[in-house]
Amino acid sequence: MSAEWLEMDKYLFHQGTHYNAYQFMGAHVLGDEVRFITWAPNATHVQLACEHNDYSGEDMDFEPFGDQGLWIFKTPNMKKGEAYKYKIYFQGTSHLKSDPYGFYHERRPATASIVHHDDFTFTDDGWMSKRGRSNVYQEPISIYEVHLGTWMRHTVDSANYGTVDELTDAAHFSYDEIAEALVPYVEKMGYTHVEFMPLTEHPFDLSWGYQVTGYFSPTSRFGEPTGLKRLINRLHEAGIGVIMDFVPAHFCKDAHGLRMFDGMPVYEHPDPRIAEKRQWGTLTFDYGRPEVQSFLISSAMYWLREFHIDGLRIDAVHSMIDLNFENHEAQDKIYNEDGSETNIAGVELLKKLNKAAFLYDEALLMMAEDSSDEAKITHPVHTGGLGFNFKWDLGWMHDRLDYMEQDFYGRANIHNKLTFSMAYKYNENYLLPLSHDEVVHGKKSIVDKMAGDQWQKFAQTRLLYGNQTTEPGKQLLFMGQEIGMFHEWKDKGQVDWHLLEYPYHHSLQKYTADLNALYRAHPEFHKWDYVPEGFRWLLVDDNAHSVLSYVRRYKETFKICIFNYRPEVYHDFKIPVPEPGVYREIFNSDEDRYSGSHVINDGRHFSMDEHYIREDQYIKVSIAPLAFQVFDLEDDTDRRK
Incomplete structure (x- = not known):
């Protein structure tokens, strides 16, 4: 890279507009030498500490690169695979830090960065081309959320006992071993995407990757x-998209990381009231600092560009945009000069991030995990929005789970928890999540949250998944919940795969795969997720029976979805329908192959020409207990012309 290009890199970096800063920052193998560049604006001196000088930094001195805190060093003595740290001098003392732009790090508990370069060539051109032509709002998106360290693991014995501890290293699958097992499994289950919990380097296993030290x-x-x-290449070749959790909300305080990088707050906000994330024991970035903007946006772009990631789920957006995310008492409140409580710098950082991502590829999935009631999260930046294209609907999740934990006969009083999500459905582009956050820390697994006995718990899990799949919005399910784990997520173990030896668990897995197949095969369930014409209530306020019904439509075709939230069977039950004709049941969660009671509707069901509720036709059907059922209108070629 020429000196002229480096000058431009330097300028853009300090402007906060270098969105590929990783291409010049950090360690780069350039022919026979390695070049290191770091940013330490308060340092008086910087050295490279490595095995060549016993990590003393001796004889490996950086030079200032400009006058705004960049430092540069080149050496022919370092090679790919060698470990290093930066020795940073300040205020008469010094400390060792990992490279914030390091591409590879030692396995914890070691903390050095490693010089890395690879010439891997992706062979996923077909996938990338298809992605570029896609309309993400109309595509089926059914996401399998995976924690890579606990999805599947080796058995630890005397032959493979780990060098760190028996719960981690020896048991972990490698990326390649995960590929061998995960790709065919996701294909079999019919998911369209995998979402990995953070894969960035982190020191503490039980932070699950959400407290990061290595953003690149x-x-x-x-x-x-x-x-x-x-692994990503294999997934793409199998037609499976890859989303990764990305964490610009905060970073951990470990001594080798970003905290007080050059003896002063550099990456973290200088005001400790804003910097401290008390509930997590972490630090908030200084979003208003241009070099931090370049750092964070470059990190996101690194994963999108260099690893062909198809989208990012941005964690804890609420904590980034609210100055008082943790401050609930009046004396703790922080205000802007105009009296507002918005973290303006955090908002602007997210806007810049989303603009940069969509400038690179409009077909990316940029998803906000946001618990606030802030408006326009998924509206474009130029219309006053935050610029995401999807937002997790945490309200839908809480309402559904609260409702289904309730005793069957107390549900009449909270019927609105099943319907309220449609009142705000088209304010944002929502994704319906049942994520890891809901099955850990004593919250119980999805199956175990359900009211009733064992059969009723599994029936209701099928019912919940049927609603998630057919209500407008894309969807996500955390690993292990597709097989009905009774134990909540074991973040030190693997999914309880042995449960598949038992009928209820095996049939739930079969049901989930069939539900994904139904979803993908019928455009009514995904094409018009974000178009009001794609949904219509048929039966909305029958709290006496706890039965709901709605239409999902795409153009001239539609499906009738029916949900029964009580363990009763209702025969000859009237369901309004939007058009006259003959209807057939095409899906029923109560079939015996799913361990149901097999209350099904064989044959044809002729509509009655009589006004009922809000339609001019109705059909009479048997409503299965705690079940999800789908009816289709028999094809009428003349009608559909």
């Missing part, structure tokens, strides 16, 4: 960065 480094727990590229 795939965690070394599972192998080298090239292994992750091979």
Whole structure:
């Protein structure tokens, strides 16, 4: 890279507009030498600490690169695979830090960065081309959320006992081993995407990756960065998209990381009232600092560009945009000069991030995990929005789970929890999540949250998944919930795959795969998710029976969805329908192959020409207990012309 280009890199970096800063920051193998560049604006001196000088930094001195805190060093003595740290001098003392732009790090508990370069070539051109032509709002998106360290693991014995501890290293699959198992499983289950919980380097396993030290480094727990590229490439070749959780909301305080990088707050906000994330024990970035903007947006773009990630789920957006996310008492409140409580710098950072991502590829999935009631999260930046294209509907999730934990006969009093989500459905582009957050820390697994006995719990889980799949919005399910784990997520173990030996669990897995197939096969369930014409209530306020029904439509075709939230069977039950004709049941969660009671509707069901509720036709059907059922109008070619 020429000196002229480096000058431009330097300028853009300090302007907060270098969205590929990783291409010049950090360690780069350039022919026979390695060049290091770091940013430490308060440092008086910087050295490279490595095995060549016993990590003393001796004889490996950086030079200032400009007058705004960049430092540069080149050496022929470092090679790919060698570990290093930065020795940073300030105020008469010094400390060792990992490279914030390091592409690879030692496996924890070691903390050094590693010089890395690979020439891996993706072979996913077909996938990338298809992605570029897609309309994400109309595509089926059914996401399988995975924690890579606990999806599937080796048995630990004397032959493979780990060098760190028996719960982690020895048990972990490598990226390549995960590819061998995960790709065919996701294909079999019919998911369209995998969402990985954070894969960036982090020191503490039980932070699940949400407390990061290496924003440009795939965690070394599972192998080298090239292994992750091979995993993503395999998924793409199988037609499976890849989303990754990305964490610009905060970072951990570990001594080798970003905290007080050059002896002063550099990456974190200088005001400790804003910097401290008390509930997580972490630090908030200084979003208004241009170099931090370049750092965070470059990190996101690194994963999108270099690893072909198809989208990012941005964690804890609420904590980024609200100055008083943790401050609930009047004496703790922080206000802007105009009296507002918005973290203006956080808002602007997210806007810049989304604009940069969509400038790169409009077909990316940029998803906000946001618990606030802030408006226009998924509206474009130029219309006053935050610029995401999807938002997790946490209200839908809480309402559904609260309702289904309730005793069957107390549900009449909270019927609105099943219907309220449609009142705000078209304010944002929502995704309906049943994520890891809902099955950990004593919250119980999805199956175990359900009211009733064992049969009723599994029946209601099928019912819940049927609603999630057919209500407008894309959807996400956390690993293990597709097989009905009774134990909540074991973040030190693997999914309880042995449960598949038992009928209820095996049939729930079969049901989930069939539900994904139904969803993908019928455009009514995904084409018009964000168009009001795609949904219409048929039966909305029958709290006496706890029965709901709605239409999902795409153009001239539609499906009738029926839900029964009580363990009773209702025969000859009237369901309004939008058009006259003959209807057939095409899906029923109560079939015996799903461990149901097999209350099904065989044959044809002729509509009655009589006004009922809000339609001019109705059909009479048997409503199965705690079940989800789908009816289709028999094809009438003349009608559909």
